Amino acid sequence: MPMQTHAGEPGAWRRFDLTRVPSPCFVVDEARLEANLRVLASIQARSGATVLCALKAFSMWALAPLVSRYLPGVCASGLWEARLGREHYGGIVSTFSAGYKLDEIEEIVRLSDHVVFNTPAARDRFLPVIRESGRPVHVGLRFNPGLPLGEDAKYDPAAPGSRLGTPLEQITAESLEGVDGLHMHVLCEQNLDPLLATWDHIAPRIRALAPRLKWINFGGGHHITRADYDREGLVDFLARVRRETGLHCYLEPGEAVALDAGILVGEVLDLVDNDGPNAIIDVSATCHMPDVIEAPYRPALLGEAGNIQVRLGGPSCLAGDVIGRYAFPARPPIGQRMAFLDQAHYSMVKTTTFNGVRLPALAVWNSETNALRVVREFAYEDFRARLS
Numbered sequence: 001m002p003m004q005t006h007a008g009e010p011g012a013w014r015r016f017d018l019t020r021v022p023s024p025c026f027v028v029d030e031a032r033l034e035a036n037l038r039v040l041a042s043i044q045a046r047s048g049a050t051v052l053c054a055l056k057a058f059s060m061w062a063l064a065p066l067v068s069r070y071l072p073g074v075c076a077s078g079l080w081e082a083r084l085g086r087e088h089y090g091g092i093v094s095t096f097s098a099g100y101k102l103d104e105i106e107e108i109v110r111l112s113d114h115v116v117f118n119t120p121a122a123r124d125r126f127l128p129v130i131r132e133s134g135r136p137v138h139v140g141l142r143f144n145p146g147l148p149l150g151e152d153a154k155y156d157p158a159a160p161g162s163r164l165g166t167p168l169e170q171i172t173a174e175s176l177e178g179v180d181g182l183h184m185h186v187l188c189e190q191n192l193d194p195l196l197a198t199w200d201h202i203a204p205r206i207r208a209l210a211p212r213l214k215w216i217n218f219g220g221g222h223h224i225t226r227a228d229y230d231r232e233g234l235v236d237f238l239a240r241v242r243r244e245t246g247l248h249c250y251l252e253p254g255e256a257v258a259l260d261a262g263i264l265v266g267e268v269l270d271l272v273d274n275d276g277p278n279a280i281i282d283v284s285a286t287c288h289m290p291d292v293i294e295a296p297y298r299p300a301l302l303g304e305a306g307n308i309q310v311r312l313g314g315p316s317c318l319a320g321d322v323i324g325r326y327a328f329p330a331r332p333p334i335g336q337r338m339a340f341l342d343q344a345h346y347s348m349v350k351t352t353t354f355n356g357v358r359l360p361a362l363a364v365w366n367s368e369t370n371a372l373r374v375v376r377e378f379a380y381e382d383f384r385a386r387l388s
């Protein structure tokens with residue numbers, strides 16, 4: 001989940017003509033996506049681990065065939081992502097939810113290859129459904145290493161009092177009855193060191209439990225495709241865990257799949273002078289990039305330069321629907337296009353139609369061929385269909 005320690009890299013977007021798409025519009029560069037996927041596939045090939053794509057971060061299924069060419073499956077946060085994974089991606093579907101509903105679990109079991117429970121009690125409740133299904137579903141249990149290494153407790157599932165995962169010290173041989181693997185997820189936009197520190201913290205316990213298990217899933221939050229990520233170290237680490245424990249390793253990065261692969265294009269609708277210029281644009285923080293407010297963070301603006309500071313904010317009624325202050329060479333005229341960087345992950349999946357604000361269109365660009373296709377535009381009917 002984004003804290004956005006990584007502001008975004010302009011890369012090939014400098015060459016993209018922002019007027020080629022409707023506004024607002026998420027544009028994903030399939031060449032950059034493929035470059036990220038190659039990096040992840042190489043980690044997989046060299047380490048012997050399995051790398052799944054976390055749909056919660058990036059589930060633009062128009063690009064599922066490309067994702068599936070490199071990664072053998074997806075991780076899902078519940079029924080609907082599991083269904084999307086099964087219908088569009090194929091391969092392994094590994095589902096974890098902190099709370100399953102009785103009326104969904106049968107379908108989840110039908111769609112998933114791994115079902116990961118948050119507690120031994122949830123395992124007890126739902127194991128009979130898995131057994132009755134007759135499907136060879138792997139059962140996982142999420143544990144909490146209890147070593148908070150994140151910068152912000154909001155994005156640290158290992159923070160004190162966390163509801164995510166059963167504290168490792170509570171996991172006994174009895175907790176592992178009917179369980180094939182252990183799952184943890186504690187990182188957020190992090191390099192290798194916190195994973196190594198977490199492993200040092202949990203390794204004695206995991207080694208003791210390993211003979212009862214087949215696999216361990218190290219969750220997401222690994223910023224593997226960021227230029228400074230220690231990829232060799234990760235390959236060595238995964239191979240070492242395999243050697244020391246005999247467990248097959250899984251990773252389920254989301255953000256790393258789509259890092260720097262997308263932008264959100266918008267345009268100026270109006271200007272209000274109040275303690276400097278405020279530009280109202282058709283991109284809303286609250287509707288289209290909610291992490292700007294929630295994290296909070298300031299997304300980087302493509303080609304930002306100049307001496308005039310302009311506040312950019314959305315068209316909604318929320319006073320705090322402000323994206324940030326940005327430098328422009330001159331007051332931006334009405335209709336001027338702009339683009340926020342690194343918006344492929346955790347933005348498209350989080351949009352809302354609060355105030356009836358239009359959802360951004362979805363487009364795919366190829367920075368190598370310059371080919372562009374708008375794969376989806378949203379209309380009044382999409383807003384209406386979510387209400388009644």
Ligand SMILES: Cc1ncc(COP(=O)(O)O)c(C=O)c1O
Pocket residue numbers: 001002054056057075096185187188189219220221222252253254255256
């Ligand atoms: C269980 C689980 N797996 C994977 C991920 C993906 O993490 P990221 O997109 O940071 O790699 C998350 C993110 O919250 C998660 O909760």
